[in-house]
Amino acid sequence: MNRRDFLGKTAVAAGAAATTIGAPAVWAQGKKYHWKMVTTWPPNFPVLQVGAERFAKRVKEATEGRITIDVFAGGELVPALGCFDAVSAGTVELFSGAAYYWAGKVPSAQWFSSVPFGLNPQGINTWFYAGEGLKLWEECYAPFNLVPRPQGNTGVQMGGWFRKEMNTMADWKGLKMRIPGLGGKVVAKAGGTVVLLPGGEIFTSLERGVIDAVEWVGPLHDLRLGLYKAAQYYYYPGWHEPGTCLEVTFNKKVYDGLPSDLKVILDSVAAETNIWSLSEFESSNGAALEELINKHHVQLKEFPAEMLVQLGKLSTEVLEEEAAKDPQSKKVNEAFKKFRSQIGPWGTVSEKAYYDRIFGKYALKTT
Amino acid sequence: MNRRDFLGKTAVAAGAAATTIGAPAVWAQGKKYHWKMVTTWPPNFPVLQVGAERFAKRVKEATEGRITIDVFAGGELVPALGCFDAVSAGTVELFSGAAYYWAGKVPSAQWFSSVPFGLNPQGINTWFYAGEGLKLWEECYAPFNLVPRPQGNTGVQMGGWFRKEMNTMADWKGLKMRIPGLGGKVVAKAGGTVVLLPGGEIFTSLERGVIDAVEWVGPLHDLRLGLYKAAQYYYYPGWHEPGTCLEVTFNKKVYDGLPSDLKVILDSVAAETNIWSLSEFESSNGAALEELINKHHVQLKEFPAEMLVQLGKLSTEVLEEEAAKDPQSKKVNEAFKKFRSQIGPWGTVSEKAYYDRIFGKYALKTT
Numbered sequence: 001m002n003r004r005d006f007l008g009k010t011a012v013a014a015g016a017a018a019t020t021i022g023a024p025a026v027w028a029q030g031k032k033y034h035w036k037m038v039t040t041w042p043p044n045f046p047v048l049q050v051g052a053e054r055f056a057k058r059v060k061e062a063t064e065g066r067i068t069i070d071v072f073a074g075g076e077l078v079p080a081l082g083c084f085d086a087v088s089a090g091t092v093e094l095f096s097g098a099a100y101y102w103a104g105k106v107p108s109a110q111w112f113s114s115v116p117f118g119l120n121p122q123g124i125n126t127w128f129y130a131g132e133g134l135k136l137w138e139e140c141y142a143p144f145n146l147v148p149r150p151q152g153n154t155g156v157q158m159g160g161w162f163r164k165e166m167n168t169m170a171d172w173k174g175l176k177m178r179i180p181g182l183g184g185k186v187v188a189k190a191g192g193t194v195v196l197l198p199g200g201e202i203f204t205s206l207e208r209g210v211i212d213a214v215e216w217v218g219p220l221h222d223l224r225l226g227l228y229k230a231a232q233y234y235y236y237p238g239w240h241e242p243g244t245c246l247e248v249t250f251n252k253k254v255y256d257g258l259p260s261d262l263k264v265i266l267d268s269v270a271a272e273t274n275i276w277s278l279s280e281f282e283s284s285n286g287a288a289l290e291e292l293i294n295k296h297h298v299q300l301k302e303f304p305a306e307m308l309v310q311l312g313k314l315s316t317e318v319l320e321e322e323a324a325k326d327p328q329s330k331k332v333n334e335a336f337k338k339f340r341s342q343i344g345p346w347g348t349v350s351e352k353a354y355y356d357r358i359f360g361k362y363a364l365k366t367t
Numbered sequence: 368m369n370r371r372d373f374l375g376k377t378a379v380a381a382g383a384a385a386t387t388i389g390a391p392a393v394w395a396q397g398k399k400y401h402w403k404m405v406t407t408w409p410p411n412f413p414v415l416q417v418g419a420e421r422f423a424k425r426v427k428e429a430t431e432g433r434i435t436i437d438v439f440a441g442g443e444l445v446p447a448l449g450c451f452d453a454v455s456a457g458t459v460e461l462f463s464g465a466a467y468y469w470a471g472k473v474p475s476a477q478w479f480s481s482v483p484f485g486l487n488p489q490g491i492n493t494w495f496y497a498g499e500g501l502k503l504w505e506e507c508y509a510p511f512n513l514v515p516r517p518q519g520n521t522g523v524q525m526g527g528w529f530r531k532e533m534n535t536m537a538d539w540k541g542l543k544m545r546i547p548g549l550g551g552k553v554v555a556k557a558g559g560t561v562v563l564l565p566g567g568e569i570f571t572s573l574e575r576g577v578i579d580a581v582e583w584v585g586p587l588h589d590l591r592l593g594l595y596k597a598a599q600y601y602y603y604p605g606w607h608e609p610g611t612c613l614e615v616t617f618n619k620k621v622y623d624g625l626p627s628d629l630k631v632i633l634d635s636v637a638a639e640t641n642i643w644s645l646s647e648f649e650s651s652n653g654a655a656l657e658e659l660i661n662k663h664h665v666q667l668k669e670f671p672a673e674m675l676v677q678l679g680k681l682s683t684e685v686l687e688e689e690a691a692k693d694p695q696s697k698k699v700n701e702a703f704k705k706f707r708s709q710i711g712p713w714g715t716v717s718e719k720a721y722y723d724r725i726f727g728k729y730a731l732k733t734t
Contacts, residue, residue, distance in 0.1 A: 350523035
């Protein structure tokens with residue numbers, strides 16, 4: 001008979017023998033939690049769903065099974081976009097997703113995933129772990145009984161697949177593009193027509209020319225969806241999502257009721273999953289991009305510099321318009337801009353200079 | 368009487384009542400560890416010593432005191448550069464440092480901290496968490512009974528403080544510079560004279576003109592040392608250390624003997640400390656650089672592009688020469704180059720393009 005068989009039968013299965021000592025702390029320490037985690041991702045979705053499952057596995061290992069989490073992909077238990085409500089209501093203990101999905105309920109949430117011409121992964125991590133980003137995020141979620149933690153990052157995304165070359169701003173006029181969220185608002189401002197499509201219809205719509213362009217994620221996921229078979233030009237950079245942060249979000253009552261050691265373990269494993277996830281993206285995107293270029297002969301193209309200047313201006317307009325709609329968004333947008341202006345000069349002499357002058361030898365030779 | 372008073376008296380203080388069940392797993396779970404951690408950093412050294420202390424605190428919290436770690440700064444228990452030997456011998460359980468300090472014992476260790484014209488933080492993290500970097504590092508340390516984990520990153524460092532302008536490669540000839548390690552070998556190849564100085568003598572030597580230049584870390588630490596009072600020109604980027612990884616390294620017997628939940632907690636808190644540390648550096652360097660520019664009127668200068676091309680070539684020569692001296696270094700250097708060529712094209716279209724086209728609005732206006 002091992003200890004788990006002996007003790008593990010009930011939810012409040014403290015070290016039963018130890019309880020004879022009578023200290024309440026013993027009960028708290030020994031309590032076991034069996035949770036459900038829902039996600040916004042399809043089953044087996046690389047890095048994202050896999051990352052949610054990795055988080056659950058590491059939490060179980062680190063707690064020796066005091067917390068076990070069953071993970072359900074989008075639609076398996078609740079609809080993908082029902083995660084927020086399910087955890088808010090306490091039906092489910094936690095979810096993994098991306099904050100901009102909840103813009104309809106919490107407009108300010110968008111700044112905590114990614115906004116057009118926003119922060120790269122290192123920037124948003126700095127805002128969360130050493131700035132006031134996480135505190136603001138917690139404030140925005142608290143009325144919904146939710147506690148968010150950064151849990152991953154896609155890295156800088158790609159600009160998307162286009163069936164025609166993009167040379168001037170005039171090329172956006174009338175362009176039918178699948179691009180959700182704030183990026184879509186920028187494209188609409190540029191004269192494009194934004195088309196919303198479920199993931200399952202993207203490939204066919206692009207292949208048949210029902211739409212002219214689509215943004216998805218980056219090389220790893222785009223290769224898997226076969227988008228290179230449906231459009232010729234693969235544009236970078238992903239100005240609309242330059243480093244999308246993923247979240248693990250807990251029901252506040254569940255999180256707040258935990259003993260402090262388990263809170264530290266959850267926070268720590270979330271941070272570990274964050275750094276693991278970006279590393280996985282970086283590594284896998286490297287391999288997938290090579291395959292797209294060398295095996296599938298994709299035409300990799302950079303958006304023209306002047307076009308990006310114009311898209312940047314439209315993005316600022318969109319962000320200011322969004323911020324003006326809602327006091328909380330305004331507060332978050334102002335904090336976001338202030339933070340950027342504080343770290344911008346340092347980024348110029350460190351990472352920007354690195355990519356300008358040090359990185360070069362291993363860079364892709366583009367023309 | 369609480370449980371800790373009751374159980375915490377001896378090193379093998381398992382849940383005493385629970386031991387009546389007689390399962391060995393119970394002993395392992397309940398065992399308490401009281402460790403010493405030595406570091407290579409001065410007391411209160413921002414982010415680095417503070418990060419080692421944060422690691423210890425988080426481990427204690429996450430394990431509810433099953434692991435407590437007393438942290439000793441460099442010289443407090445063993446000399447700063449005695450950490451490796453002390454943990455290797457098992458006198459002390461773990462240390463925090465940077466792998467290039469051990470080049471005299473393990474030449475290949477240099478690639479796991481930072482090498483001239485090497486990887487930035489995101490790159491080296493990808494090598495460790497999603498490539499073969501950590502496996503190689505473990506291989507190199509195993510003969511010394513050590514298990515390394517990434518635990519922090521300084522970010523891209525600064526190029527250093529110079530008492531004269533650096534315009535052409537000829538300006539390196541005869542330059543007396545405090546720059547240790549591989550960076551120093553590159554400066555020597557360029558015709559400079561490398562001077563080794565303990566941290567405490569750096570400021571005075573530079574101020575009195577005994578040396579002409581010094582590299583230290585970045586704005587936060589350089590401001591603290593007052594280097595702006597001793598030299599006029601502050602050059603970027605830190606080509607010699609473009610993202611130095613810090614380590615927490617365990618005695619192998621200690622680490623391997625732990626129950627698996629504690630290993631996961633240590634690894635997870637190390638990863639959390641890694642992302643926290645880089646975030647702290649980024650945030651604090653931003654504020655310190657602003658103070659250096661606006662309050663102390665430092666002349667911030669970029670090394671000329673052509674000079675960096677030449678320094679890059681000399682750096683490659685130095686790395687190849689180092690690799691040729693030792694089969695393990697050769698293996699690591701080849702793996703390092705292969706990894707870089709695999710992620711280089713992706714870096715070009717993601718982070719490099721981000722800094723070229725998206726970041727700009729908040730960048731420092733340099734002339």
